[in-house]
Amino acid sequence: MIDTHAHIYLPEFDEDRTAVIDRAKAVGVSHIILPNVDSDTINNLLKLENSEPDFFHAAMGLHPTSVKSDWENELAIIKTQIDSRSFCAIGEIGIDLYWDKTYLKEQIIVFEKQLEWAINLNLPVIIHVREAFAETLACVKKINCKHLRGVFHSFGGSLTEAETIMKLGGFKLGINGVVTFKNSGLKDYLANIPLEMLVLETDAPYLSPVPFRGKRNEPMYLLQIVEKLTDIYQVTNETIRKKTYENSLQIFNFIH
Numbered sequence: 183m184i185d186t187h188a189h190i191y192l193p194e195f196d197e198d199r200t201a202v203i204d205r206a207k208a209v210g211v212s213h214i215i216l217p218n219v220d221s222d223t224i225n226n227l228l229k230l231e232n233s234e235p236d237f238f239h240a241a242m243g244l245h246p247t248s249v250k251s252d253w254e255n256e257l258a259i260i261k262t263q264i265d266s267r268s269f270c271a272i273g274e275i276g277i278d279l280y281w282d283k284t285y286l287k288e289q290i291i292v293f294e295k296q297l298e299w300a301i302n303l304n305l306p307v308i309i310h311v312r313e314a315f316a317e318t319l320a321c322v323k324k325i326n327c328k329h330l331r332g333v334f335h336s337f338g339g340s341l342t343e344a345e346t347i348m349k350l351g352g353f354k355l356g357i358n359g360v361v362t363f364k365n366s367g368l369k370d371y372l373a374n375i376p377l378e379m380l381v382l383e384t385d386a387p388y389l390s391p392v393p394f395r396g397k398r399n400e401p402m403y404l405l406q407i408v409e410k411l412t413d414i415y416q417v418t419n420e421t422i423r424k425k426t427y428e429n430s431l432q433i434f435n436f437i438h
């Protein structure tokens with residue numbers, strides 16, 4: 183299995199990171215993608231990737247919730263990183279209007295700039311959307327590039343949104359603990375979306391699946407997400423693992 187989205191370089195894992203990694207490997211996690219947040223997270227992210235470069239794969243980008251008055255400086259720091267080496271993706275990037283709408287204009291500028299970098303470098307994007315689907319879609323469509331590919335991470339939107347993403351071509355839906363939540367509509371309609379569209383993620387330390395909801399999340403809990411998908415699609419556990427693995431490699435071609 184590939185955890186296409188985990189922030190286990192964050193301080194939440196400082197006490198027991200090695201144990202968390204060992205547990206992930208023990209249940210069959212073979213790769214973890216580490217999306218960046220902002221200038222503060224770069225060092226720890228790269229340090230973790232460097233500790234095991236065949237297992238961890240760094241993505242570089244500026245997260246929309248970190249787009250504030252100093253955004254130009256933040257974006258310049260990210261650009262320096264992107265120019266200095268190769269990454270498996272540009273991420274995470276996107277638009278978030280849940281926490282704060284003050285910087286919507288700047289969020290759009292930053293998102294579009296990073297989409298352009300991804301196209302120029304032929305890299306996939308890891309897109310974060312929260313209460314901003316229309317705005318995010320408008321940016322992706324404005325770029326109008328057939329080669330743009332990536333993941334709408336932590337997908338929890340409507341069937342219509344899922345179908346809209348499917349029509350873009352080149353994009354997958356990142357499915358995490360949200361699919362196990364009682365109050366999420368996702369589990370009710372997901373079977374209408376082909377399994378070819380899905381990749382697995384945890385978004386650790388956030389969004390733990392049931393029965394760990396509210397506790398710290400970790401990559402081992404991909405098991406709970408796979409289990410739920412087995413129910414939804416009425417296929418074997420092995421099929422879910424194999425398909426989502428292949429789907430991930432269509433987007434992130436980091437395994438040789």
Ligand SMILES: [Zn+2]
Pocket residue numbers: 187189217274385
């Ligand atoms: Zn994230």
